[in-house]
Amino acid sequence: MTRAQRLDRLPLRDELKGQEPYGAPQLTVKAMLNVNETTYDVPADVVDAITKEVRAAAETLNRYPDREFTALREKLADFLNRDLPTPDLSAENIWAANGSNEVMQHILQAFAGPGRSVLAFPPTYSMYPLYARGTYSEYIAGTRSADFTQTPEDVAAQIRQHQPHVVILCSPNNPTGTALGLEVVEAAYDAATEGETMVVVDEAYGEFRQPGTASALTLLHGRPRLIVTRTMSKAFALAGGRLGYLAAAPEVTDALRLVRLPYHLSAVTQAAARAALDHAETLMANVERIKVQRDRIVTELQRMGLRPYPSDANFVLFGGLDDAHAAWQHLLEEGVLIREVSIPGHLRVTAGTEEETTAFLTALRNWLEETHGRDPR
Ligand SMILES: Cc1ncc(COP(=O)(O)O)c(C=O)c1O
Structure with missing residues (x-):
């Protein structure tokens, strides 16, 4: 019997049956940009x-x-x-x-x-x-x-x-x-x-x-x-x-x-x-630096022909992807973990350090070129 089947046999509250727990991936990769943390170390x-x-x-x-x-x-x-x-x-x-x-x-x-x-x-x-x-x-x-x-x-x-x-x-x-x-x-x-x-x-x-x-x-x-x-x-x-x-x-x-x-x-x-x-x-000294990277992401994604939304936060949502999951997977293979969201064709990325942002932008640009022959510049 699987663990899920054993769970089904418990007298769980009806509204919890078949539900999924919160579960953003926790993976250790080069750029972890999926849960909107500050990615600078604690001083x-x-x-x-x-x-x-x-x-x-x-x-x-x-x-x-x-x-x-x-x-x-x-x-x-x-x-x-x-x-x-x-x-x-x-x-x-x-x-x-x-x-x-x-x-x-x-x-x-x-x-x-x-x-x-x-x-x-x-x-x-x-x-x-x-x-x-x-x-x-x-x-x-x-x-x-x-x-x-x-x-x-x-x-x-x-x-x-x-x-x-x-x-x-x-x-x-x-x-x-x-x-x-x-x-x-x-x-x-x-x-x-x-x-x-x-x-x-x-x-x-x-x-x-x-x-x-x-x-x-x-x-x-x-x-x-x-x-x-x-x-x-x-x-x-x-x-x-x-x-x-x-x-x-x-x-x-x-x-x-x-x-x-x-x-x-x-x-x-x-x-x-x-x-x-x-x-x-x-x-909080890094807040201003993070905002610079956030605004950079918006500008660069626009240049790539994608559709970033204006952001007042430390992350950017962007659309314009034919296959958001494939893009997400490619980025992960390049060591960049971002967030899949419930909006089709969209992904969300946390603004990290300048290096992490560069890693994200480079990996995404490469993917667009490889898969769509899209000239991002
Ligand atoms: C909008 C919003 N509210 C609340 C939280 C919860 O944050 P925490 O429980 O870490 O304070 C988050 C975390 O991502 C969030 O995005």
Whole structure:
């Protein structure tokens, strides 16, 4: 009997039968550009600082960690305040968990759940339906324009039509790179508060925004049903640290306390994240360099006759491929791992270092020449 057949014989929840787990390939190749990490190494002085904090935490691992992770919340509030015209966030406004994945799970556990629904706008982050499934919530797939943008009117109309309990706006959106203007978030909020809807803006890639794109953090004041999520996994180069967080009204964090498991953030996680926040400047130093590579990818793919989408994130979605899987496979054989997405003829690539970007562009250009005789220049 195969493992899959043995799984079928377990009394699994009906909605989990035949489902696939999240599973982006984890392969070690020359250029790993498939999950939108920062591909620069963690700088040595930050490694030292994290090691020191974690060592100190190790001395009291016989005790449960600070359940309220207060020192960490204070540092996260300070970090967000640096970017705000009115720096009015405090620890009271902050919640954190093991990645923004877990933050989002807490939000759905508190505000969605059985008999309730979650609206998001595909193509978008592939975990949203899985968060819904895991929290017994109904997932409603909304729509967006053919170029993946969203208008205030359309988003508000879909919220009024479906009246979800949670609406997730992803800005910049994964996998398209599309950022939302604040007018979209404002319209969503107004429509949401006609009913019983919480509005979540997932800003996992917020630090990579193009100049002129504002963060929804600036809208929090006076909007108690708005939540903005962030992560240290992307711009902070700390994906392995597993620290996601959000800013919202204090009563929202009280709601999340009702569903989190006790001591969900280990003392080690808290220590590593605190040390990283003390070195935010150093850790985020590569953001500007990554943006340069992102913009280079867009320009170069256009030159190759492909169709890259404008991106406010650290990755680029591009179309115009006859056989996206064959292109993906060829790149992998050349040591460049990028991401297959659910949009036919499209692939997504993370902007890495200059060398990785060159490796990606060269391998793709060669493939286009070999398979299509296409002159990429
Ligand atoms: C849009 C978006 N939100 C959230 C996450 C989750 O990030 P993490 O759990 O590492 O914070 C990701 C990861 O790729 C993402 O793309």
